[in-house]
Amino acid sequence: MDIENILKKYSKDKSYLLEIMHDVEKSKENKNLDLNDLKVISKYLDINLSAAYGTATFYSMFSLKPQAKYVIMVCSSTVCHIKKSYDILLFLKSLLNCDDDNLSKDGLFAVSEVGCLGLCDISPSMMINNQVYGDLDENKIKQIVGELRNGSNGA
């Protein structure tokens, strides 16, 4: 769906800003908002471009840069910390040959550390795009990454 069609779903109510940004981001090939999107959205809702920009950059889930196909969020909060999430993170980064920006060598994966995902009962946990994964260990991670690479996993 293009941005004009997304806007049609919403009335000109400023409280739809985050909702619209969510939808637009999801509709884009590289899952990111760009300045032009923000211009169109802010004009539609009659807010300043700078305010829309401020909101888009405040929330960590929005991205103004093109995103990798698979965005991996590894929880590093309390419970996962106790369950050795740091080892999971290191293993994942080395498995994917991540550079200093935590982007995999093939450009397919981006790895980030995030706060509690509310998956503490299956800690250590992570999310890839909208999919949740828990009780992680090295074997499980290898399997998940393998499936994503050969397309047999729908995340």
Added chain:
Amino acid sequence: MEAMAHKNLKEPIIITTYQTQCLEDYINDGGYETLKNVLTKYKPNEIIEQIKASELLGRGGAAFPTGIKWDFTAQIKADHKFVVCNADEGEPGTFKDRWILEHKSYSLIEAMSLCAYSVGGDKGYIYIRGEYTESINSIRKALKEAYDNGFLGENILKSGFSFNIELRRGDGSYVCGEETALIESIEGKRAFPRFKPPFPGIKGLWGYPTVINNVETFANIVPIIKNGADWFKNYGTEHSSGTKLYSISGSVNKSGIIEANLGVTLKELLDAAQGMKNSKTFKCALIGGASGGFVYKDELDLPLSYETLKKAGKTLGSGAVLFLSEDDNEESLLKNILTFFKHESCGKCTPCREGYPKLIAMYEAFLENKIKAEDIMKLADVMFKTSLCALGQSVRMPLETYLSRKYKKL
């Protein structure tokens, strides 16, 4: 997710049946009967009196009496009033709201409508953190069904009462869960907390009176109105009525949600979680999430209620219980907590923005024996007294409960 009622509980209040993912079952189970009854037979203030009498305390962490909160808003005359459900659940170690959103969506909507009727609200928002995809889907479905069947919208059940609820998705920021930051976020702004007072109940969304409650708080409303305040007060302790959904995690055999009477002991929860994993011994538990406190072996029999924990210098907070064994390291957990807060600080006020990086440096120096525990606590105290919201204030609790134990005199 595993969810169960503690065996000491005759009948759970929230974790009742699992089949409520379908409107038909909910209605067969007596769902929306309470709303129908209230709209036809009760005055708004009768409902508020009932909630007041139940002595229900807010389950989002701060334990403010819900009935009093509703009454503030009910007393004010305004063109619009809002009812907001805080489903941003971000306190590390807490996952009970997710269970409620996925299993009790109909009851939440009914509760928000009851709240709106009592305080004179005309519009509601459910603000769910964006990562909770399933919760979002489940609430979306329940909202649609409510509209399709006349439980939401104009002239609900032909009573003359109108109320609308919309869903909003949050976006990966812990501070968004703070009520005024959440309101800013619904308004489409950056989630910077506002200075209080005025409290949201007086001046909230777009300056209008706004009741904002946690998911679990709302989950108690229909049962209370259906069964009465006295029934509710049979649960829990003298000053903490009702049950609590404890989020159990860490080095135990069975993680998950346990609904138990407020006042259940840590020992009882540990038993319900089938003991420590690999037969290790219990070392301590972090209760209340990252902004909670450590509870040690000699406190295993401490009743987990709001008043007892407060008296012991701790907090029940969101009810998160992270069990640590002899092999787990609280020292590094504390560093993890400091780093978490530093990362989540919104930067609006100086004590929190500048305080956390400094605290981390001090904590490292402390671990190398270069400074004393008192030095850290001095800064934590200043942050507690001067930060704008609880994100800058709450680190004093984990620091104090750990350091005072390990280094006795502070």
